[in-house]
Amino acid sequence: MKKLALHWKILIGMISGIIFGFILNSIDGGKDIVTNWVKPFGTIFINLLKLIAVPLILASLIKGISELKDISKIKQMGLRTMIIYMTTTLVAIIIGLGIVNFVKPGVGMQKATIEKIKQKYENSSGVVDKLTKATAQNNTTPLQALVDIFPSNIFEALANASMLQIIFYAIFIGICLLLIPEDKAKPLMLFFDSLNEVVMKMVDLIMLFAPYAVFALLANVIVSFNDVEILIKLLAYAFCVVSGLVLMIGFYLILISFYTKKSPIWFLNQISPAQLLAFSTSSSAATLPVTMERVEEHLGVDKEVSGFVLPVGATINMDGTSLYQAIAAVFIMQVIWPEGLTFSNQLTIVATALLASIGSAAVPSAGMVMLVVVLESIGFPADLLPIGLALIFAVDRPLDMCRTTVNVTGDATVSMLIAKSLNKLKTPQPKEWNDNYKK
Ligand code: ASP
DSSP, rough: OOOOHHHHHHHHHHHHHHHHHHHTTTTTHHHHIIIIIIIIHHHHHHHHHHHHHHHHHHHHHHHHHHTTOHHHHHHHHHHHHHHHHHHHHHHHHHHHHHHHHHOOTTTTTOHHHHHHHHHTTTEEEEHHHHHHHHHHHHSTTTTTTHHTTSOOOOOHHHHHHHHHHHHHHHHHHHHHHHHHHHHHHHHHHHHHHHHHHHHHHHHHHHHTHHHHHHHHHHHHHHOOOOOOHHHHHHHHHHHHHHHHHHHHHHHHHIIIIIIIIIOOHHHHHHHHHHHHHHHOOOOOOHHHHHHHHHIISSSSSHHHHHHHHHHHHHHHHHHHHHHHHHHHHHHHHHHHOOOGGGHHHHHHHHHHHHHHHHSOOSTTHHHHHHHHHHHHHHHHOOOGHHHHHHHHHHHHHHHHHHHHHHHHHHHHHHHHHHHHHTTOOOOOOOOOTTTOOOO
């Protein structure tokens, strides 16, 4: 019998998790059962993925760079990656602004609904937490983001999983390996090559557990959600975000098909396990090891491209997040600050949503923290900020799941484009967890 493809297994796990969540939600004490006995399996899975992300980035990037043979290629790849990342993010923001201005989901929202949402969320811990984090983010100097790329202690960077610092260090080691005599470079290169293989195998093994883990994660999402009534009131807003995200996926598929001449269906089939995990975990950082495995082994992107483009992308390229930030900012203005809806403010949103998505961490709900920064950049009244966040808080989790899926798809798309442009797109060679396992 033909084996069921991984993405189908994950999908079955997700759907069963959703059904299980609904059933337990309707039973007395069901929510506690999910929280205490089911959710931990999802947490274990996310922990395992995070556990391997750092060694994987380090090993694959050092291996990739040290095999480049030509340092100028690094510059070429870096420049192209940045330009394409910026361009796709700009497209995302423009799509978002186009939709929200056309549909106008916030115009005419009933006073009673606004009041209800305000009372429920304005002082909730979730909203207060986002505002506190946004204030901390704001209290930095202009060049701090640049300074933060350079670690003073690599062990601290590794322990904190500071992606950009680790990427910088790995490139630094990779370049130096190119500059020392080959016989001296060889042992370290072999070491990282071997480490890279081991961590990739860990991804294969962890993925065997994925269908069960997404069951646990989604069952937990369902029992944690108790705002169905408000969700219905925010349907027009959620519709704008989701349709913008769908358009963005369409845009990626057009790029893939025109530039790499690969079939979009094939691309989606290969990358779908990473997309489904992004949806289930709401974190591009946690999904990164799987994205790397899919892109290298199933899409055929060379390690030296994926090792650089994907970790950088997970950190700074968030097209789904920026699209969401543009729509959310205008939606909030339509509801509680219509006088702020000027053309120049929307232009400012384009610039700040671009920077905000770069600054957003690749973890659940980070996009909402940076939304505060976007709103502040257009002079949004400070006293209205908690109400603004309260307005969109109820639907943030489902939208976070969707935008994270787009963030991950965007990174995979760009890695394909860069690989193609550098002639680094090969015939994929997928590996199974037991390829070398001798009974
Ligand atoms: N959860 C998103 C990610 O990890 C970031 C966000 O939009 O909140 O990509």
